[in-house]
Amino acid sequence: MTTPAVSAPRIPEAVHRRRWAILGVLMLSLLIVVLDNSILNVAIKTIATPAPTGLGATQSEIEWAINAYTLVFAGLLFTAGLIGDRVGRKKVLLGGLVVFGLGSALAAESGSPGQLIAYRALMALGAAFVMPATLAVLMNVFEREEQPKAIGIWAGGVGLAIAIGPITGGVLLDHFWWGSVFLINVPIVILAVALMVWLVPDSRDPKPGRLDPVGVVLSVVGLVLLVYGIIKGGQQADFTDAKVLASIIGGLAVLVGFVLFEKHSDHPSLDVTYFRNKVFSAAMAAIALVFFALMGVTFFSVFYVQSVRGYTPLQAGLLMLPLAAAQMIFAPRARLVVDRFGNKVTTTAGLLLVAATLAAFASFEADTPIWALEAVFFLMGTGMAHIMTPTSVVIMQALPREKAGSASALSNTFRQVGGALGIAVLGSVLSTAYRNGIEDKLTALPPGLRNAAGESIEATLGVAARLGAPGKALVGPAGDAFLHAMHTTALWGTGVALLGSVVVALFLPGKPPADHEGEKEKELVTAAE
Numbered sequence: 001m002t003t004p005a006v007s008a009p010r011i012p013e014a015v016h017r018r019r020w021a022i023l024g025v026l027m028l029s030l031l032i033v034v035l036d037n038s039i040l041n042v043a044i045k046t047i048a049t050p051a052p053t054g055l056g057a058t059q060s061e062i063e064w065a066i067n068a069y070t071l072v073f074a075g076l077l078f079t080a081g082l083i084g085d086r087v088g089r090k091k092v093l094l095g096g097l098v099v100f101g102l103g104s105a106l107a108a109e110s111g112s113p114g115q116l117i118a119y120r121a122l123m124a125l126g127a128a129f130v131m132p133a134t135l136a137v138l139m140n141v142f143e144r145e146e147q148p149k150a151i152g153i154w155a156g157g158v159g160l161a162i163a164i165g166p167i168t169g170g171v172l173l174d175h176f177w178w179g180s181v182f183l184i185n186v187p188i189v190i191l192a193v194a195l196m197v198w199l200v201p202d203s204r205d206p207k208p209g210r211l212d213p214v215g216v217v218l219s220v221v222g223l224v225l226l227v228y229g230i231i232k233g234g235q236q237a238d239f240t241d242a243k244v245l246a247s248i249i250g251g252l253a254v255l256v257g258f259v260l261f262e263k264h265s266d267h268p269s270l271d272v273t274y275f276r277n278k279v280f281s282a283a284m285a286a287i288a289l290v291f292f293a294l295m296g297v298t299f300f301s302v303f304y305v306q307s308v309r310g311y312t313p314l315q316a317g318l319l320m321l322p323l324a325a326a327q328m329i330f331a332p333r334a335r336l337v338v339d340r341f342g343n344k345v346t347t348t349a350g351l352l353l354v355a356a357t358l359a360a361f362a363s364f365e366a367d368t369p370i371w372a373l374e375a376v377f378f379l380m381g382t383g384m385a386h387i388m389t390p391t392s393v394v395i396m397q398a399l400p401r402e403k404a405g406s407a408s409a410l411s412n413t414f415r416q417v418g419g420a421l422g423i424a425v426l427g428s429v430l431s432t433a434y435r436n437g438i439e440d441k442l443t444a445l446p447p448g449l450r451n452a453a454g455e456s457i458e459a460t461l462g463v464a465a466r467l468g469a470p471g472k473a474l475v476g477p478a479g480d481a482f483l484h485a486m487h488t489t490a491l492w493g494t495g496v497a498l499l500g501s502v503v504v505a506l507f508l509p510g511k512p513p514a515d516h517e518g519e520k521e522k523e524l525v526t527a528a529e
Helices: 013-017 019-048 059-087 089-108 113-141 144-175 185-199 213-236 242-264 272-276 278-308 313-319 321-330 334-361 370-398 401-441 447-453 457-467 469-507 514-528
Strands: none
Touching (some): 019 059, 019 089, 019 113, 019 144, 019 278, 019 313, 059 113, 059 213, 059 401, 089 113, 089 185, 113 144, 113 401, 144 313, 144 370, 213 401, 272 278, 278 313, 278 334, 278 370, 278 401, 278 457, 278 469, 313 321, 313 370, 334 370, 334 469, 370 401, 401 469, 447 457, 457 469
């Protein structure tokens, strides 16, 4: 029997009655943030195209358009979660949406890659306040026994955004200029703000902590230095360069300083005592590792589908449908698998499935049947659904309800940092392997052109197009070099996913006996407190 403390209703009746409508509004807010990143993945190739079609962004500028967003987002999540818990989650949700909408409108009108990177950072500032608040509000409008179902639907919403994003992006790029992929956010923001004012209740922590500006600065500086060093190392195909090493070592040193500062602070933005709970820590590690692998693979799969296979942005978006469909189908149902087999078996199986799908990319060639790619995407989405829902439930229920903003912020931070490092590290592996594979085919080019042409497959194909007939000889070798680089990168991603499966197999809890489930819930909360 579960104890009355676990099952006693703590949600006001008026809020409880409209909880599913509130979840719908929260998912709309979530949709905008996730949609934007999945749209950008399809627009990467167009933005890399020289003006007037695109901005002529280099591979490193594209990575920074993605990473500037991710780093600002991840760096400010700690503070966003604390501010939400302190001043009210509804207020920060509304403020975040308005800033995100403004950043989207400005990004649409960017005149250079530098402007795009700056406005993406502004969008991230808004998104940092939206993402953790959606999950924090969810935890405060659903009773504990309904939370796994609600979190499953919330995670399914991510799948929906992943599906809508590339298709919407493809349709927009077929009919409008590249900036339309950002401008589409503005009407959705207006609708979400109107519904939120009407439906969503405010909630806050009755005993909030103080803000932690030193911790925020240390976390942002550490992450930026670390990822900048990794990207530069990949671009130069040389991780022993003095500037690259200084940036990476400096970033790691600042992050170590951040952890030490937080450990001794009386008002930390990252409460390191949470990580004494091994279940909580393992769930966080699983989220970081799976997004490390997934974001890196998504980055190269866009170039594989469009540059090697020749599909349009819209077709590329449609090819991603099985990945999203699997998440939408299985994320809300993953709790049933957890009920039957436990967190350990469900999440380990999910990570092993993701590892297998990443390994499959290492066998893909220019003429691989498209149904094989679709099957791999569907299985990847299935694995993701059985990782994200159980780990999110474990993390959110491990901390007291009053700390929902902090728990959500931590979960999102690990996901975003994992994704940023995935793009940086696997992007660097891809860039280095590609340059090594194509270098000897570029010897006839002038030195300046040779260096630019070796940066990415898009750069090589761009130079080939400018050279006309003589450039055609570069097209075949570029495809071959990219496939070799993709195979290498996929195997790195596989290794990371396998590491994640070992972590969750060792530390996540197995299926509890039926008569101990209530006690287990209490233990999770007690361990965190």
